[in-house]
Amino acid sequence: MSTVTQTPSKNIFVRLLNMNTSREVGGRDVPLWRQILLQVITLIIAIEVLFPIMYIVTLSFSSKTTRPSSLELIPKEISLTAYQQVLDRPTANPVTFSKLLTNSFLLSAGVGVVALFVAVTAAYAFSRFKFKMRQVLMILVFIPLLMPAVGLATPLYLLMNQFRILECGNEITALYPLMSCAEGVTGKVVFNLRDSLLGVGIALVAGALPFAVWNLKGYLDTIPLELEEAAAIDGANPNQTFFLIVLPLAIPQLAVTFFLGFIGHWQEFALSWLFLSKPESYTLAMTLYNMTGQYANAIPWNRFAAMAIIVALPVAITYIALQKYITGGLVTGAVKG
Amino acid sequence: MATAIAKKTRKKNTDFRKAILPYLYLLPAFAVMAVIVFYPLIYQLIVSFTDFQTKDLRFGLASPELNFIGFQNYVDILTGSLPVQNFDFLRVLVFNFWWALTNVLLHVPAGVVIAVLLNTQGLWFKKIYRAIFILPVVVPPIVVATVWRNIFDENYGAMNQFLTAAAQFLGSADPVRIRWLTDFTPPIEWLLPTGALTLAYYAMMVANFWLGWPFMTVVATGALQSIPSDLYEAASIDGATGSQQFWRITVPLIRPAMIPAAVYGFTLSFNLFAFVFFMTGGGPARSTEIMVTFAYDLVRNLRLFGAAAAFSVFIFIVALIVFLITNRITRATESYTEA
Numbered sequence: 001m002s003t004v005t006q007t008p009s010k011n012i013f014v015r016l017l018n019m020n021t022s023r024e025v026g027g028r029d030v031p032l033w034r035q036i037l038l039q040v041i042t043l044i045i046a047i048e049v050l051f052p053i054m055y056i057v058t059l060s061f062s063s064k065t066t067r068p069s070s071l072e073l074i075p076k077e078i079s080l081t082a083y084q085q086v087l088d089r090p091t092a093n094p095v096t097f098s099k100l101l102t103n104s105f106l107l108s109a110g111v112g113v114v115a116l117f118v119a120v121t122a123a124y125a126f127s128r129f130k131f132k133m134r135q136v137l138m139i140l141v142f143i144p145l146l147m148p149a150v151g152l153a154t155p156l157y158l159l160m161n162q163f164r165i166l167e168c169g170n171e172i173t174a175l176y177p178l179m180s181c182a183e184g185v186t187g188k189v190v191f192n193l194r195d196s197l198l199g200v201g202i203a204l205v206a207g208a209l210p211f212a213v214w215n216l217k218g219y220l221d222t223i224p225l226e227l228e229e230a231a232a233i234d235g236a237n238p239n240q241t242f243f244l245i246v247l248p249l250a251i252p253q254l255a256v257t258f259f260l261g262f263i264g265h266w267q268e269f270a271l272s273w274l275f276l277s278k279p280e281s282y283t284l285a286m287t288l289y290n291m292t293g294q295y296a297n298a299i300p301w302n303r304f305a306a307m308a309i310i311v312a313l314p315v316a317i318t319y320i321a322l323q324k325y326i327t328g329g330l331v332t333g334a335v336k337g
Numbered sequence: 338m339a340t341a342i343a344k345k346t347r348k349k350n351t352d353f354r355k356a357i358l359p360y361l362y363l364l365p366a367f368a369v370m371a372v373i374v375f376y377p378l379i380y381q382l383i384v385s386f387t388d389f390q391t392k393d394l395r396f397g398l399a400s401p402e403l404n405f406i407g408f409q410n411y412v413d414i415l416t417g418s419l420p421v422q423n424f425d426f427l428r429v430l431v432f433n434f435w436w437a438l439t440n441v442l443l444h445v446p447a448g449v450v451i452a453v454l455l456n457t458q459g460l461w462f463k464k465i466y467r468a469i470f471i472l473p474v475v476v477p478p479i480v481v482a483t484v485w486r487n488i489f490d491e492n493y494g495a496m497n498q499f500l501t502a503a504a505q506f507l508g509s510a511d512p513v514r515i516r517w518l519t520d521f522t523p524p525i526e527w528l529l530p531t532g533a534l535t536l537a538y539y540a541m542m543v544a545n546f547w548l549g550w551p552f553m554t555v556v557a558t559g560a561l562q563s564i565p566s567d568l569y570e571a572a573s574i575d576g577a578t579g580s581q582q583f584w585r586i587t588v589p590l591i592r593p594a595m596i597p598a599a600v601y602g603f604t605l606s607f608n609l610f611a612f613v614f615f616m617t618g619g620g621p622a623r624s625t626e627i628m629v630t631f632a633y634d635l636v637r638n639l640r641l642f643g644a645a646a647a648f649s650v651f652i653f654i655v656a657l658i659v660f661l662i663t664n665r666i667t668r669a670t671e672s673y674t675e676a
Contacts, residue, residue, distance in 0.1 A: 022459025030459040038460055045451060046469045052547065053472060055495050056484050067487075071498035122366035129359035137363065142660065143653075144374050150610050150629045151649045151656070154636050155377035155384060161394055206373040209366060238358055267477035270610055274637050285479055289615070292483055301487075308480045319475040320468065 059305035067301045082302035086310065090287050093279035104266060104283040107197055111204045112261035116254060118205075119212035124242055126213065127220040128228070144210050150270050156203045157274060163193035197281050200272050208261045215260065219253035220246065256325050263315045284311050378653070385410055385646035393642075410647035419644055423623040424631070428532035430655070433627045435529060436538075437607040440545055445599050447546070448553020453587065455554070456561045473551045482615030485544035489517035496540075521621050535624040537617045544616060545606070553598060560594035561587070600663045607659065628652050 020029040030038075054073040062068075063079035087097045125131075126138055144152065164176040167188045193199040223246060231241045247254075269285045276282065282290075288311055291304045319326065383398065386405055393400035413419050414426050455466060473481070488495040491514060500513040517540040523533030564586070572582050610629045613619065619626035619634065626634075632652060635645035 020459075021461070030457070035459070035461060038454065038457060039462075041454065042460070042462075042466050046466060048547070049469055049472055049551070051495070052481070052484050052488060053476070055488060056480075067490075067493035071495055071502055073495075118365045118369050121362040121364075125359045125362035129362070131356070131359040134359075137367075139660070139664075140375075141366065141370070143657070144370075150608075150633050151652045152374070152377055152381070153633065154642055154645045154649055155381040156373070157636065158384065158389075158394070158642065159377060159380060202373060205369065206377075209370065213366065238355075242362075263477070267479045267611070269479055270614070270633060274633070285477070288479060288483065292486075292615075304483075308483065312476050312480045315477060316472070316475040320471060323471060 056305045056308055059301055060309050062302045062305075065300040065302055082300075082306040083310070085300075086303050086306045090307065091279065091282070091290060093282075095279050095282060099280060100282060100284050100287055103197060103281060104285065107201055107204070107268070107272070107283060108262045108265040110201050111208050111265045112258045114201075114205050115208035115212045115261050116258050119209055119257075120216055120247070120250075120254065121242075123213045123216035123220055124246060127217045128225075141213055142210050144206050152203070152206055153271060153274055156206070156271075157194060160194035160199040160203065160275070161192065163199075164189050165191035194275050195277055195281070197276070200268075200275050203271050203275070204265055204268060208264065211264070212257050212261060215257045216250070216253060219250060223249050252325055256322065259318065259322060260326065263319065266315055267311070381646045381649055384643055385650050387643045389642035389646070391640045391642075406643075410644045411650075413644065414648055414651065419635075419641070421635075421639065425532065426651075429623075429626050429628060429631055431529060431531040432534075432625070433607060435534075436541075436625075436627060437603050439542065440549055440606040441599050441602045443542070443546055444549035444553050444602055445595060447550040448555075449557045449588075449591065449595065451550065452554045452557035452561055453583065456558065470551050470554060473548050474555065478548065478609075478611045479615055481548050482544070482612045485540075485547070486518065486616050489540045489544075491516045491519065518617055519621050521624065532624065535621060537621060537625045541613070541616055541625060545609070545612060548612070549602065549606070553595075553602065556594055556598040557591055560591040564590050596666060600666060604659065604663070608656075628655065 017033040018031045021032050021035040022030040051073065058072050058075045059067065060082055061075040061078050061080075063077065063081050090097045090100055122141065126134070126141075162176070166174040166176055167190050168174055169188075173190070193202075227245055227249075228241050231245050232238075236244070267285045268283070269289055272283055272286055273289065276286070284307075288304070288307050291307060292299055380398075386407060387398075388404050388406050388409075393403050417425050451470070454460075455463060455470070460466075487493075491497065494517070496517065497513045497515055500515070504511070504513055515536070518537045520536045523535055524539070526533050528534050568586050568590075569582055572586060577585065607627070608629050609627070610633065613625065613627055613630050614633070617625045619630045623631070628648075629652065632645055632648045635641050635648055
């Protein structure tokens with residue numbers, strides 16, 4: 001094997017352009033001209049990515065509620081008034097920011113946890129057991145994944161609307177539709193499942209469950225079967241194998257699945273906007289929509305931008321921190337069929 | 338003898354337990370889904386044959402004013418005779434497929450090319466770029482869509498301001514005032530025979546491109562890093578050029594990861610409710626309406642519960658067909674252990 005030696009050019013400019021810029025040992029050489037070309041391309045992509053983000057960040061730091069008349073991508077002033085106003089009084093209604101935050105958190109965490117617990121055993125069954133109807137049952141589970149939550153919105157709305165707690169007067173409460181007030185008494189609705197975070201949460205689990213099954217099954221598929229076989233030889237029954245061997249191994253993926261369910265519903269808007277009517281059960285995502293509304297001229301843009309960043313930031317930071325695990329899980333889930 | 342029988346029954350018992358075990362593991366999920374998925378689906382089917390309206394909400398299906406009208410809702414949807422302006426079922430359906438398909442066809446190649454670019458050995462600031470390029474994945478779509486709607490605003494939008502700045506640079510003094518989201522005249526008239534694409538579609542494509550390719554890059558990067566580097570070394574010793582290496586090594590080896598990702602991207606775009614709803618709301622004149630946003634409009638604003646249920650049945654049928662086809666491509670429901 002002969003090494004190819006280029007005769008070094010006498011022109012210092014040409015030599016500079018062909019200088020290796022790769023700092024990785026053992027890798028291929030990257031001449032300077034190529035490095036510059038790649039840097040220009042990646043920089044353009046980075047600008048494309050940062051363009052809308054910088055636009056909204058700039059808006060949020062502005063003390064004026066109007067949008068600038070010319071393009072501004074770097075904040076001219078750093079004013080936190082918009083953030084302060086949003087935290088003090090997020091909507092026109094007397095609802096505190098912490099109430100909205102709690103609602104959002106309860107809804108997304110609740111949906112994430114319930115979906116996870118219900119999904120994990122199903123994912124294990126689909127991953128490991130052979131049984132009749134396996135394909136059919138699996139298709140049944142995946143139906144809502146394609147049938148978006150909005151597609152199920154009508155019947156869920158109508159069904160949940162049936163569950164009401166009525167106050168019939170005389171300190172009698174009725175649990176509709178199991179009980180109803182005496183004839184002729186309409187009663188006052190004190191609780192409507194449809195108009196509550198609980199109802200929205202129940203409806204959202206319908207969409208979250210299949211995703212959790214899919215995501216967990218992909219990961220369980222990658223746990224070597226030998227571990228379970230060894231456990232069985234040692235006398236463990238299938239339940240012990242599942243709870244003592246498989247579940248502990250799946251903890252990272254359980255965390256990722258919970259987190260994906262959490263962020264998926266952190267920004268949930270469609271069903272909550274359809275179901276909820278009382279401002280005290282609004283979520284952050286709904287508030288954000290409420291700010292833009294139909295009357296775009298009256299939008300306080302700096303407050304809207306601040307709110308958008310407040311909604312996005314916690315999710316974005318956690319996502320970036322857990323990025324390795326999340327994408328790893330998604331990829332294994334996708335690749336292993 | 339007695340012990341033999343005992344053994345036999347015990348064996349029979351364990352056999353039985355083994356046989357029902359998978360169903361026991363499936364029980365929680367199916368119990369929950371029976372209540373919140375399958376029962377509503379059946380309820381939906383029944384409602385779709387009625388003229389359910391707001392006045393029936395109090396008593397549900399027991400409402401005395403409820404009429405069963407057979408397939409009238411379905412016929413109304415297909416013939417476009419719902420009391421809704423600018424509605425054409427075929428146009429919404431075709432647009433929906435076109436929207437999902439064009440998105441995936443843009444996002445996947447762009448994602449792969451950028452992943453390859455970022456994977457170049459010796460590229461400076463690689464980590465910084467990786468961190469920046471993940472940002473669109475982590476920002477909630479609801480925020481993305483509202484921000485992009487704002488960017489495409491006619492008077493104050495960043496896009497028109499950017500184009501104005503670019504035009505001034507080229508010597509034109511007139512400010513650019515493109516009505517991105519409200520103009521109804523299609524730029525390319527012959528595109529899509531069922532209803533030409535308005536400017537809002539192109540604006541949405543730009544915004545969703547921003548949102549879509551980074552995910553594909555993430556998946557492609559994962560796949561690229563699992564390709565052993567000696568393959569490339571062997572190829573370059575044999576004299577393969579960069580583009581030959583890309584088409585003969587990179588593309589075939591990342592295909593198993595990219596096909597499910599593309600299918601996932603397709604179904605995601607197909608039902609991209611929050612994005613479409615916030616960006617254009619289906620407008621102008623329902624030209625960018627996809628199936629889910631229209632169904633939502635039927636319930637939330639028009640309160641036509643019966644028609645909405647019938648429309649959801651159509652969504653269900655379309656989704657099922659799409660699922661069965663894509664399932665054949667990715668084999669997602671097949672077992673790992675049986676393979």
